[in-house]
Amino acid sequence: MYYTDNSILPENMEPLIITAAPYGPQWLPGDTSDIPLTWDEQVQVAVDCYEAGATVLHFHVRNPATGMGSTNFDEYNYLLKRVKEAVPDMIIQVGGSISFSPHTDGAKAKWLDYDTRHMLTELDPKPEFVTVTTGTSLWDIASTFTPEDIKGTHMEDPQVQAAWAGMVVDSTPAFYVEHLKRLRKNGIQPYFVPCGTQQWDLIERCIRAGIYMGPLNMALCGYGGGTMYRNPFDWMHFLQRVPQGSVNTFWTSMRGLISISAMALVLGQHVRVGIEDNIWGADRKRKTTVEQVQGVVRLSKEFGRKVATAEEARRIMKVGTWYNSVEETLQNNGMPPSPSDFHPGFLTWPTDGKLKPAVVGGDSHPIAACMIAPAPVRAAQAKLKLATA
Amino acid sequence: MAGRITHFEIYGDEPEKLSAFYNTLFGWRMEQLEGLQYWRMHLDPEEPESVGGGLTYRPKADPKGWLQFVDVDSIDDSLALAEKMGARVMRPKTAVPRTAWVAVLADPSGNMFAIWQPDAHAFPMPEPD
Numbered sequence: 001m002y003y004t005d006n007s008i009l010p011e012n013m014e015p016l017i018i019t020a021a022p023y024g025p026q027w028l029p030g031d032t033s034d035i036p037l038t039w040d041e042q043v044q045v046a047v048d049c050y051e052a053g054a055t056v057l058h059f060h061v062r063n064p065a066t067g068m069g070s071t072n073f074d075e076y077n078y079l080l081k082r083v084k085e086a087v088p089d090m091i092i093q094v095g096g097s098i099s100f101s102p103h104t105d106g107a108k109a110k111w112l113d114y115d116t117r118h119m120l121t122e123l124d125p126k127p128e129f130v131t132v133t134t135g136t137s138l139w140d141i142a143s144t145f146t147p148e149d150i151k152g153t154h155m156e157d158p159q160v161q162a163a164w165a166g167m168v169v170d171s172t173p174a175f176y177v178e179h180l181k182r183l184r185k186n187g188i189q190p191y192f193v194p195c196g197t198q199q200w201d202l203i204e205r206c207i208r209a210g211i212y213m214g215p216l217n218m219a220l221c222g223y224g225g226g227t228m229y230r231n232p233f234d235w236m237h238f239l240q241r242v243p244q245g246s247v248n249t250f251w252t253s254m255r256g257l258i259s260i261s262a263m264a265l266v267l268g269q270h271v272r273v274g275i276e277d278n279i280w281g282a283d284r285k286r287k288t289t290v291e292q293v294q295g296v297v298r299l300s301k302e303f304g305r306k307v308a309t310a311e312e313a314r315r316i317m318k319v320g321t322w323y324n325s326v327e328e329t330l331q332n333n334g335m336p337p338s339p340s341d342f343h344p345g346f347l348t349w350p351t352d353g354k355l356k357p358a359v360v361g362g363d364s365h366p367i368a369a370c371m372i373a374p375a376p377v378r379a380a381q382a383k384l385k386l387a388t389a
Numbered sequence: 390m391a392g393r394i395t396h397f398e399i400y401g402d403e404p405e406k407l408s409a410f411y412n413t414l415f416g417w418r419m420e421q422l423e424g425l426q427y428w429r430m431h432l433d434p435e436e437p438e439s440v441g442g443g444l445t446y447r448p449k450a451d452p453k454g455w456l457q458f459v460d461v462d463s464i465d466d467s468l469a470l471a472e473k474m475g476a477r478v479m480r481p482k483t484a485v486p487r488t489a490w491v492a493v494l495a496d497p498s499g500n501m502f503a504i505w506q507p508d509a510h511a512f513p514m515p516e517p518d
Contacts (some may be wrong), residue, residue, distance in 0.1 A: 025515055026515045027515065028514070028515065029510070029512050039424050064424075064425065064486070065422070065425055065485065065486075066484075066485070066513060067484055067486030067487075067513040068513050069515075072426070075424060075425065079424065082424075103426065103446060105402075105403075154514070154515075163516070163517055164517050
């Protein structure tokens with residue numbers, strides 16, 4: 001990304017896109033006052049966030065009967081339909097990595113040995129975006145929490161912290177290469193979620209290898225604990241690395257989100273707020289998602305940057321746009337052409353979306369499993385070995 | 390009230406068909422909850438809004454047969470006492486949000502039943518996903 005003299009003046013920036021993340025799957029009632037549970041509450045919170053100024057909804061589904069995050073495909077479709085009816089202009093970004101549990105005989109048969117995260121690509125009605133991670137990472141969201149951050153919440157329990165400290169987002173090429181293909185086939189755009197520049201590198205390789213051909217919408221995740229921390233130089237370095245045509249949203253947690261959001265705001269980037277990330281205001285009092293959206297709107301007004309309407313957000317993020325060649329993708333995203341000797345490497349390996357049997361690594365090196373190439377590659381390697389023998 | 394049967398649940402792999410089965414057999418009014426694969430069973434035509442139980446997909450560990458729910462004052466105390474007397478926990482304590490705490494046990498002879506502690510503040514513990 002390139003900044004010239006006047007880039008940091010608000011009138012030269014695109015309007016601010018506010019993403020609301022109001023579903024807060026990690027909290028209990030009492031931790032926050034605004035956990036939506038019933039279907040009506042889960043719809044109403046989307047309406048309230050939209051009316052407060054958020055144009056993108058980070059979407060999760062809570063089963064009202066169990067209170068737990070839903071893994072039921074039909075429930076996702078049900079709530080998507082209701083939210084789309086209630087706020088038709090709001091852009092829906094479904095949180096990825098949901099391993100659905102197929103219920104019907106047909107669905108069980110269809111998805112028997114497949115990675116059921118790919119069911120996200122078949123949601124109906126279609127959301128505009130599904131978040132996509134590229135690269136497996138530890139997401140220890142508890143690592144940046146101070147005692148003050150979690151005071152009075154169930155997260156004060158060290159056992160709860162330990163459980164969250166072990167959260168791993170699993171996204172090897174066998175998953176995301178296939179997932180990107182299926183998203184394209186079904187007309188749902190990926191919303192990339194790199195948690196550092198190394199994962200931007202993987203996205204770039206997807207583009208240069210022709211695996212992804214579309215606009216670049218990204219949420220830079222800095223929750224710490226395996227994802228980027230809050231060192232401003234890291235965030236600046238990320239901006240330095242990503243192309244001019246990318247649209248970037250900054251995500252971090254707790255009160256750190258307030259500072260990082262302010263940073264995004266004045267740098268012409270975009271923000272995500274809500275109880276999924278933070279439950280506090282700058283005054284160290286609890287804040288609901290809607291209050292956090294209202295806070296960002298106030299801050300943006302003080303700075304002089306317009307808050308995006310839904311129509312503007314769709315234009316900025318190029319909702320519904322796809323490209324048909326690597327060159328067209330590079331050009332539209334402000335990326336230089338590939339060097340003549342660019343080699344896409346493993347990304348050209350075929351994948352099929354099927355679950356692979358777990359490979360147990362020896363000598364306390366489970367990562368060794370990652371070094372075993374998929375079957376088609378092993379066949380190609382054997383062929384090569386024969387040819388050169 | 391503690392010790393009384395509050396309701397029961399019926400499970401099946403095809404709950405919609407099973408719902409029709411009981412509707413035809415007993416005349417129970419089966420009401421599917423909006424957006425969920427869960428049917429409320431209204432057993433008493435004299436009190437059409439009263440709920441006698443529910444019908445849904447079968448949880449993994451549960452038996453074939455109707456599952457009776459028994460009201461208790463403290464689910465934690467009842468779980469501890471039942472286990473001390475040789476019962477096995479088949480489904481650990483969880484919440485029906487804003488309604489009750491529930492757990493499924495098998496008695497020393499393997500008969501399964503559920504215990505149910507009403508609690509308007511009940512909510513399940515979030516899990517990393």
